Amino acid sequence: DARVTQTPRHKVTEMGQEVTMRCQPILGHNTVFWYRQTMMQGLELLAYFRNRAPLDDSGMPKDRFSAEMPDATLATLKIQPSEPRDSAVYFCASGSGSGTSGRVNTGELFFGEGSRLTVL
Amino acid sequence: AQSVTQPDIHITVSEGASLELRCNYSYGATPYLFWYVQSPGQGLQLLLKYFSGDTLVQGIKGFEAEFKRSQSSFNLRKPSVHWSDAAEYFCAVGRGGYQKVTFGTGTKLQVIP
Numbered sequence: 251d252a253r254v255t256q257t258p259r260h261k262v263t264e265m266g267q268e269v270t271m272r273c274q275p276i277l278g279h280n281t282v283f284w285y286r287q288t289m290m291q292g293l294e295l296l297a298y299f300r301n302r303a304p305l306d307d308s309g310m311p312k313d314r315f316s317a318e319m320p321d322a323t324l325a326t327l328k329i330q331p332s333e334p335r336d337s338a339v340y341f342c343a344s345g346s347g348s349g350t351s352g353r354v355n356t357g358e359l360f361f362g363e364g365s366r367l368t369v370l
Numbered sequence: 371a372q373s374v375t376q377p378d379i380h381i382t383v384s385e386g387a388s389l390e391l392r393c394n395y396s397y398g399a400t401p402y403l404f405w406y407v408q409s410p411g412q413g414l415q416l417l418l419k420y421f422s423g424d425t426l427v428q429g430i431k432g433f434e435a436e437f438k439r440s441q442s443s444f445n446l447r448k449p450s451v452h453w454s455d456a457a458e459y460f461c462a463v464g465r466g467g468y469q470k471v472t473f474g475t476g477t478k479l480q481v482i483p
Contacts, residue, residue, distance in 0.1 A: 254413070292473065293473040357467060362413050
């Protein structure tokens with residue numbers, strides 16, 4: 251059963267520490283999205299990639315956040331230094347370039363279970 | 371810019387009752403519309419989608435949604451709610467392809483016996 255895998259599922263760290271979250275997209279998917287979910291802001295798009303190249307990272311605080319795809323099977327989201335306001339659930343989602351409705355790429359996303367980050 | 375409004379933050383329905391969750395979108399062209407469901411501690415799962423054709427679309431778990439261009443709406447419905455439907459529901463809009471998907475703020479559904 252193909253699924254998006256995220257690690258760690260839970261992370262508690264202290265302010266100022268570096269945090270790295272990892273995502274393994276579904277094999278064959280060539281778009282990867284990072285979302286952040288909080289009670290106050292809901293789901294916010296941080297960044298997304300197509301064929302490992304960043305398409306849009308305008309939702310990401312550039313001074314402390316960075317997102318990369320070292321290869322097609324791994325996406326990373328790094329926060330350095332972390333702050334209490336970064337506490338949230340971070341979701342990775344992947345999509346298929348060929349779509350699941352014939353040749354139409356509808357842009358539907360497959361989500362991982364999320365990484366819950368708590369920064370003290 | 372594309373946007374999605376879900377006017378109901380929280381809805382409570384009795385088991386067996388019908389359900390309608392509202393969604394309004396803002397988009398300059400024909401949108402690709404989605405409904406996702408999120409159970410506690412889980413990621414989002416696609417319920418259904420619309421991108422062309424019949425404006426009434428069927429999804430998983432007995433859900434359906436109707437696209438109404440004149441009202442810029444894509445409301446989610448279910449004739450008879452089950453206790454297992456308690457979750458948070460998100461409406462989303464995109465342009466298909468590799469374009470980004472924008473989510474609404476979600477509606478939490480509580481189901482009472």
